[in-house]
Amino acid sequence: MPKDRELVLVSLLQEATRIANEADDIAGAGLPVIRAVCAATGWSAGHLCLPDPRDRRVFVSTDIWYEDDPGSFAGLRAAIEGFRFTFGGGIVGQAARSGRPVWSPDVTKDGNFIRSPLAGALDGVGAAIAFPVIARGVASAVLEFFTHEPVEPDARLLEIMADVGIQLGRVADRMAASQALRWPPPT
Template sequence: WTNPEAIVTEFINITGIVVLQAGTGLAGRVWERGYPQWIADLSGDTDFGLNSSAARSGLRSAFAFPIQSGNEMLGVMSFFGREKLPPDENLLQMMAAMGNQLGQFVKRKQAEAALKKQQEKSERLLLNILPKSIADRLKEEQTIADSFDAVTVLFADLVGFTEMSAHLSPIEVVEQLNGIFSEFDRLTEKYKLEKIKTIGDAYMVVGGLPEVRVDHAEIIADMALEMQAAIVNINKTTQQKFAIRVGINTGSVVAGVIGTKKFIYDLWGDTVNTASRMESHGQPGHIQVTENTYKILRDRYKFEERGLIPVKGKGEMRTFWLVGKT
């Protein structure tokens, strides 16, 4: 801050770039000693003198006081004047009191900023676990449970990964899975789907909730096809022979949050179980879908009929291989 009538450009420019150490200069002396300082005549001060930028700018006296909270030094506020002025103890005491008030204000703002940063971090972690709409509701509701009439569920499993991991170090196992699942996560974001969970080397994702979407089957089909393409690219990079088995089903589900520790947003119902069966009864490198999903997608995607297959807990079911888009 400067008086608009004061022309002290050189002094302002220099003080804007100078780096002071404790004990050096007016501010440095106040920082080191922790109490106000008054210089009645800058020309006779060891840190200024006649050749200082302050003297060349016509400044003759100065005082400064610490901004502190308790014993913690937070800053120094300095004032310079054009006249030689003797020390004013009352003014210094008043400014010292002001410095303490400023210090408390600064500490409070620092605490508020730290709290906000921690809250934002906690919010980001929460949104990595739950959909935003569910996380917002969970702050107000104890129980989250919703029914959805039409969603499409996808399960994908890395074929043979368990056997392969027996020959890898723990770090290599995690790195391999992280690389593959991170690519799947990218596709989930791309298609605005909801990743539900990973179970070992299996990946579960759903379209059509928590926000209802009419194209839930289409976006799941697109993701499944891109997952297969992603595995091919990963194999080229890693020189591995990964393959995924994918199962898809469409129907109604119940979704909600369970648990009080390490809680998750999960799905229940026959639709989920059947999608899981489509994966486990499928074949490596293939995407097996139920007749429910096939009927929704058959006009826009290419399929090969697999025929009737025995499905655990369901009996015989007519299933199809999703092979591409028309």
């Protein structure tokens, strides 16, 4: 790995740590981290999926998105608005279940990219990666990134992305600890 690339990835982890330390919740940390990941990796777009409050084993696509070229993933965004990923379903559900990043090098050839049948979902999408945000041993969110061209897995990037997910998990850990301190609610 070129020395410059390694420095960029280490800087990404430091930036994610800073964002996690300053954020009040996962949704608030999501967009800044997505932007930082896209800037450091060259991936074109990213978005946040959160657990459904009624069933935490289902992850829902949110409106928290970043595209380096706004509108370049409009078909995908429209196709998956509010999309629900079952635990283990698609790369988002697999990342949530396994607690590890999941890479789809070419979504057009990946049966696990379960959004493929949705109209517009593959427009301009080459590769995808989903990585979980782990808090208290479970996925509290999943961040997903996209490129326009297929991209083969990169072990070092997967390692850094897993570490970024752990850093973001600290936000959820702080939220849970704060809620525990307030329980039971004042009467």
